[in-house]
Amino acid sequence: MKLRLGARSFGYRGTTMADVQESFLHGQLLERRQRLETAIASSRGSESLLQLLDEVDSALERMKAGTYGICETCHDTIEKDRLINDPLIRYCLDHLTASQRRALEQDLQLASQLQRGLLPNQNLAFGGWEVCSHYQPLGLVSGDYCDVVTHQNESQDIFFALGDVSGKGVAASMLMSQLHAIFRTLIASGLTVQAMVERASRVFCQSTISTLFATLVLVRAGQSGNIEVCNAGHCPALLLQGGKVIELRATGVPLGLFCEGVYPTQKAEMASGDALLLYTDGLSEARSANEEEYGAERLKELAASSWALSAQALVAACIDDLEVFRSGAPLLDDLTVMAIRRVA
Ligand SMILES: [Zn+2]
Helix, strand or coil, rough: CCCCHHHHHHHHHHHHHHHHHHHHHHHHHHEEEEEEEEHHHHHCCCHHHHHHHHHHHHHHHHHHHCCCEEECCCCCECCCHHHHHCCCCCCHHCCCCCHHHHHHHHHHHHHHHHHHHCCCCCCCEEECCEEEEEEECCCCCCCCEEEEECCCCCCCCEEEEEEEEEECCCHHHHHHHHHHHHHHHHHHCCCCHHHHHHHHHHHHHHHHHCCCCEEEEEEEEEECCEEEEEECCCCCCEEECEEEEEEECCECEEEEECCCCCCCEEEEEECCCCCCEEECHHHCCCECCCCCCCCCHHHHHHHHHHCCCCCHHHEEEEEHHHHHHHHHCCCCCCCEEEEEEEEE
């Protein structure tokens, strides 16, 4: 998801996003300083620890002087998500040394592998449901969240989750894996869908810096074809029944925006042949070469005419249509599409 909550939107906190980030990083640096001093005291001042302490002090000085977060080579601002991961960095991505660049590439490759390991199989079929997902990060890692979980109790419920963390790149991908862990734990706990999303929002709110949030659709699907859907600030889920498309719109704000968010759910019955289409705004907000937006309406029309397709063919139809629309224009965001079809 592209960050669209600018500094203004954070006015209710009486502070701007830049303030929040700066004070978060300042806190991080002070904490590191304290830990280092403790470690140095017990190690009789090892050389590498002393050097790290110097780096932390130098970062604190730059903060005081107002030059923190500015590349020392080109004097442009350093990427925010990189500073959040490592508050000590002093160069933008364009001005890393060769060895720093190599190390970064290796880290990204590893992060990418770890993230791929969290994804469900692309095609799944069980309990009268057929699922297909298409997961396409913009870079090596993605802020999109996609999971399918079978509940190991008598109810035999299946859970489908698709979400989108604000921002892109490494910071977003770390929050994506956090969401994955939170929901895996909550689903195993047997809570209602509403209680799960409310609790996840609280956990997410307390554990991330306040400038990041995530939109999400969580679906519980029962053996008889009944579904319960919670949409937390995400693009509408599309329920396809015959040629009819029903939008299941958001009933709550994105996770992590307020700790005490309330998340009512919507229920529906899916008969054999009905499908549910979930997607991230990497699809609906994709741009053509003429800067036109793909748009939710075009997707709805496509869904209305493709309702009879298998889950796999429905996802393929979306990706193909997007390709035709883009006609070579690059994607600007992570892209995920999931189709769930009732086949019993
Ligand atoms: Zn630079």
